[in-house]
Amino acid sequence: MKAYLGVDIGSISTKGVIIDGDNRIIANEYLWTEGNPIAAVKGVVESLQKQIAPEVQVMAVGTTGSARKLIGVVLNAQIVKNEITTHAIGTMSRVPDVRTILEIGGQDSKIILLRNGIVTDYAMNTICAAGTGSFLMSQAKRLGLAIEELGEMALQSENPTRIAARCTVFAESDLVHKAQIGHKKEDIVAGICTAVVNNYLNNVGKGKRILAPIVFQGGVSKNVGVVRAFEQILGHEIYVDEFGHLMGCLGAAVLAKNSGVEQLFDFNIQEVDFVTKGRECELCSNNCEIIYIYRNNEVLDAWGNRCERGLSA
Amino acid sequence: MQYRISFPHMGKYYIPIKKAMEAFVGNYGEVILPPPITKRTIELGALHSPDFVCVPFKYTLGNFIEALENGANVLFQIAGDCRLGFYSEVQEQILQDLDFDFTFHMMELNGKNAKGLYEVFKAMNPELTLPKVVSTLAVVVRIVYAMDGIEKYIRQNIGFEVEKGGFERIEKQFLAEIATAETMPQAGRIFKKYLKKLKTVALNKPAKPLRVGVVGELYVLMEPFSNYFIEKELAKFGIEVERFITASYLIFSTQHNVKKILKQADGYVSYEIGADGTDSVAKSVVMAKKGYDGIIHLKPFGCTPEVNSIPMVNKISEDFEIPVLYFSFDAQTSETGVKTRLEAFYDMLEMKKRGRAL
Known part of the structure; x- marks a missing residue:
C-alpha cells in the first residue's frame, strides 16, 4: 500500500x-x-x-x-x-468547508481565512508573543498551576476577572494586582483565557471577517477555557479537531x-549520521552565518550566504 | 580644507547624487560614498539610535558613521513631513556626541531647491555658479528618470528570465554607463540603448502572470537591504512586481500632487494622512482597480503615516477582494519570517488564480 x-x-x-x-x-x-x-x-x-x-x-x-x-x-x-x-x-482535508482557521501555538499565532476551499487571506503575529502558549505557560507557573489544569479551572469561573489584553507586560502586572486585591483563582484564570482571545482578535484577527465554520488549533486549542472564551466572544461554535496539533x-x-513525485522513502535514517556546522563568513561585514549539513561526513547542502562568494570560501 | 562629502544610501541613487555633488564641489572636495549597507551598518546605526525610532533613521545613521570612519567631513540628510523631519537634528547631535568632526546639512526633498543647493555648495566652492547648479541638476534628473525606467522594466520581467542573471548583468553595465552621462540627450540615448538591450533578453512570461504591487513608506520601499530584497524574492516566484514610489516620482513628477493623489484614492481617503500614507491608499486603489493579484504594504515599525493608511488599505482589500500582506521592518526583523510569509502569500495567490487548492 x-x-x-x-x-x-x-x-x-x-x-x-x-x-x-x-x-x-x-x-x-x-x-x-x-x-x-x-x-x-x-x-x-x-x-x-x-x-x-x-x-x-x-x-x-x-x-x-x-x-x-x-x-x-x-x-x-x-x-x-x-x-x-x-x-x-x-x-481542509479534515473539514472541507472550513472558512476560518484560528491557530495559537507556543510562540506564534495565525489566522487563515478560506472561501470555497482556497486561502483568501491570512495573518501571522509579527511583533510580540502576547496571547500565545508561552504567555499561558508563564502565567500558569506564576499561579502555581500546571498548564493542563488552566482550561478546566477557567470553566468553573462565573465572573472572569478583567485583565488587560494589549501586552504581556501589562497583562502580567494587572494579574498580580488583581490576585493581591482578592480575586478568586478561577476567575483570574478565566480572565487570562479571555485576555488571550482578545489579544489574538485585536492583533492577528484585526480587520479579518471571521465566518463559520471556525476551526481552532495549535497547542492552545487544548485549553477548554480559551475555546469557551472564543465561543463567547465570536458567538459561534468553535470546532477543535482531536488531531488539531497535527494539521x-x-x-x-x-x-x-x-506532488506526483514518488520515491520510496528509506526509514533507515537512524544509522545515518547527520551533522550541521555553522560558520561565519568573513569576506565582508555582512558576516553571513552559513550552515553546512553533512551526511556521513559528506556535504549535503549549505545555506545562509547572501552571495555566491560565501560558499566558495 | 578639503571637503569630503557624504550622504546615506538608498538603493542605487548614490549614482546621480554623487555626480551632482562632485560637480557642485568642483576642485574643492570629493565625494566619499559610505560602504554598501551590510549587517554592520544597521548594527552600528541601531546601537547609537533611540530604540523606538523608525528604521530608516538607524540605517542612515549607520551610513553616516561608516562614511565618517572613511574620512567624510560634510554630511547631507534630507527632510520630510513625518519623523524624517527631525532625523537631521537628532543624527547631528548623536554624531557630535560620538566625537566625530563634521558639518551637517539638511536638504528639503523637492526638485525646486536649486537655489538652496547653490548656497550650500557656494560656501565650499567659490567658483560655483547658479547656472552650473541648474544645468547639473537637469542632467541628474534625467539620469534618475532613466534609472527608474530601467528598474521598472526589470521589476516587471526579471521573474521570467529564461536564463537567470541576464537582467542583472545589463543593469550593471547600464549603471556604469549612465553615471558618465554629461548631457540630457546623452542620458536619454543611454537609457534607450539599454532598454532595447533589456528587451532582447529571452523571457518565458505567461500571458497573465501573477501581478503584485508594493506600496508603503519610501525608504523601505526603495532600499532593498531594508526590505530583505523583497522584490527579488517575489521575482523568484515568477511574479510581476509593480511599484509607483520612485525618486523620480517623489521628487520631480507632477503626478506627485496632493489633489491628484486624493482623486486616485477615490473616496477611501479624503484628506492627507501624512508623508506617503495618502499615496499608499491611492496606489492600492489604482492597483486593485487594475486587477492586480495582491498588494504588499511595507513600513518601518511604528511609521505613523503608514499606520494611518492601514484601515483604508484593509477596506480596499475587502471591497476588491485583493489580498494584502503587511510587513513592519525594524533592525532585528527575522529574514526567515519574511520569507515564510512571502511564500505563503504566493501560495495563496496561486490558489486563488487556479481556483482550487494546491
Whole structure:
C-alpha cells in the first residue's frame, strides 16, 4: 500500500504523520524538539515506522515548520512548504468547508481565512508573543498551576476577572494586582483565557471577517477555557479537531502526495549520521552565518550566504 | 580644507547624487560614498539610535558613521513631513556626541531647491555658479528618470528570465554607463540603448502572470537591504512586481500632487494622512482597480503615516477582494519570517488564480 509522510518541525515540538491515499492518518507522533530537530525527527520517524504494517510503502515526504529546510534535506523531501499553507491544506482535508482557521501555538499565532476551499487571506503575529502558549505557560507557573489544569479551572469561573489584553507586560502586572486585591483563582484564570482571545482578535484577527465554520488549533486549542472564551466572544461554535496539533504535518503529507513525485522513502535514517556546522563568513561585514549539513561526513547542502562568494570560501 | 562629502544610501541613487555633488564641489572636495549597507551598518546605526525610532533613521545613521570612519567631513540628510523631519537634528547631535568632526546639512526633498543647493555648495566652492547648479541638476534628473525606467522594466520581467542573471548583468553595465552621462540627450540615448538591450533578453512570461504591487513608506520601499530584497524574492516566484514610489516620482513628477493623489484614492481617503500614507491608499486603489493579484504594504515599525493608511488599505482589500500582506521592518526583523510569509502569500495567490487548492 502506498503512503505519504509529513513532518512538522517547530521550535517547541516535532510532529509527524503517515497518511494513506485517501488522506487518512494511519500513524502519528508528537515529540519535543528540545533544540535538536534532527534527533527529534529521527525519533518521530522511528515511532511512525513502528505503527505501520510492513507492506506500507512511504512514497513521498513533505516537511514544514521552522526547521523544514534542514529536515527537508535530511529526509530528501519532495515538498518543503511554509506552515501557513500546510495548515490550511491539512485542515481542509479534515473539514472541507472550513472558512476560518484560528491557530495559537507556543510562540506564534495565525489566522487563515478560506472561501470555497482556497486561502483568501491570512495573518501571522509579527511583533510580540502576547496571547500565545508561552504567555499561558508563564502565567500558569506564576499561579502555581500546571498548564493542563488552566482550561478546566477557567470553566468553573462565573465572573472572569478583567485583565488587560494589549501586552504581556501589562497583562502580567494587572494579574498580580488583581490576585493581591482578592480575586478568586478561577476567575483570574478565566480572565487570562479571555485576555488571550482578545489579544489574538485585536492583533492577528484585526480587520479579518471571521465566518463559520471556525476551526481552532495549535497547542492552545487544548485549553477548554480559551475555546469557551472564543465561543463567547465570536458567538459561534468553535470546532477543535482531536488531531488539531497535527494539521501542519498532515498538510505537508497531502502536498507530498499531490506532488506526483514518488520515491520510496528509506526509514533507515537512524544509522545515518547527520551533522550541521555553522560558520561565519568573513569576506565582508555582512558576516553571513552559513550552515553546512553533512551526511556521513559528506556535504549535503549549505545555506545562509547572501552571495555566491560565501560558499566558495 | 578639503571637503569630503557624504550622504546615506538608498538603493542605487548614490549614482546621480554623487555626480551632482562632485560637480557642485568642483576642485574643492570629493565625494566619499559610505560602504554598501551590510549587517554592520544597521548594527552600528541601531546601537547609537533611540530604540523606538523608525528604521530608516538607524540605517542612515549607520551610513553616516561608516562614511565618517572613511574620512567624510560634510554630511547631507534630507527632510520630510513625518519623523524624517527631525532625523537631521537628532543624527547631528548623536554624531557630535560620538566625537566625530563634521558639518551637517539638511536638504528639503523637492526638485525646486536649486537655489538652496547653490548656497550650500557656494560656501565650499567659490567658483560655483547658479547656472552650473541648474544645468547639473537637469542632467541628474534625467539620469534618475532613466534609472527608474530601467528598474521598472526589470521589476516587471526579471521573474521570467529564461536564463537567470541576464537582467542583472545589463543593469550593471547600464549603471556604469549612465553615471558618465554629461548631457540630457546623452542620458536619454543611454537609457534607450539599454532598454532595447533589456528587451532582447529571452523571457518565458505567461500571458497573465501573477501581478503584485508594493506600496508603503519610501525608504523601505526603495532600499532593498531594508526590505530583505523583497522584490527579488517575489521575482523568484515568477511574479510581476509593480511599484509607483520612485525618486523620480517623489521628487520631480507632477503626478506627485496632493489633489491628484486624493482623486486616485477615490473616496477611501479624503484628506492627507501624512508623508506617503495618502499615496499608499491611492496606489492600492489604482492597483486593485487594475486587477492586480495582491498588494504588499511595507513600513518601518511604528511609521505613523503608514499606520494611518492601514484601515483604508484593509477596506480596499475587502471591497476588491485583493489580498494584502503587511510587513513592519525594524533592525532585528527575522529574514526567515519574511520569507515564510512571502511564500505563503504566493501560495495563496496561486490558489486563488487556479481556483482550487494546491
